[in-house]
Amino acid sequence: MKEMILQTKVLVCPYGELTDTDREVVDAARAATANSYAIYSHFNVGAAVRLGSGIIVSGTNQENAAYPSGICAERTTLFWANSQYPNEPVETLAIAARTEQGELEVPIPPCGACRQVILETEKRFGRNIRIILYGARQCYIIEDGVKALLPLSFNADFLE
Numbered sequence: 224m225k226e227m228i229l230q231t232k233v234l235v236c237p238y239g240e241l242t243d244t245d246r247e248v249v250d251a252a253r254a255a256t257a258n259s260y261a262i263y264s265h266f267n268v269g270a271a272v273r274l275g276s277g278i279i280v281s282g283t284n285q286e287n288a289a290y291p292s293g294i295c296a297e298r299t300t301l302f303w304a305n306s307q308y309p310n311e312p313v314e315t316l317a318i319a320a321r322t323e324q325g326e327l328e329v330p331i332p333p334c335g336a337c338r339q340v341i342l343e344t345e346k347r348f349g350r351n352i353r354i355i356l357y358g359a360r361q362c363y364i365i366e367d368g369v370k371a372l373l374p375l376s377f378n379a380d381f382l383e
């Protein structure tokens with residue numbers, strides 16, 4: 224039997240070492256946490272994307288008393304961006320979160336459903352998305368697209 228090893232490269236750095244361009248989209252995600260509707264979990268998530276033209280669009284998690292009807296910040300943001308700017312590729316996606324105690328020290332990674340939607344967005348525009356996960360202590364940068372976070376992923380290729 225052969226082994227198949229799937230590797231994930233994650234760059235780790237403090238916020239202060241991000242480039243100005245990355246910091247701008249990260250700051251939009253951090254600011255968006257203030258608009259989160261998270262009255263059940265009190266876990267406020269913000270996401271922001273930089274589109275091909277440089278426009279930055281942000282969104283938040285939106286919870287619901289019927290819990291599964293809520294949606295994560297990443298999907299709110301991607302669906303909103305892709306609805307408003309259907310021809311603009313998503314270049315970068317930044318994610319940040321805060322609780323009542325303040326910003327999270329450690330970056331929060333996107334959930335499985337959001338990873339699948341990020342993958343669809345990459346497929347749609349034919350390019351990888353740079354993903355930046357913000358934490359007050361350190362940030363993670365995934366440069367190689369969501370496949371690093373979603374190895375052996377199901378995508379449209381299998382439907383052909």
Ligand code: THU
Pocket residue numbers: 261264266267268283284285286293294295296297331332333334337
């Ligand atoms: N949440 C996000 O918005 N993004 C993530 O990556 C993880 C979780 C939201 C969903 C829910 O509103 C709250 O955080 C707690 O799970």
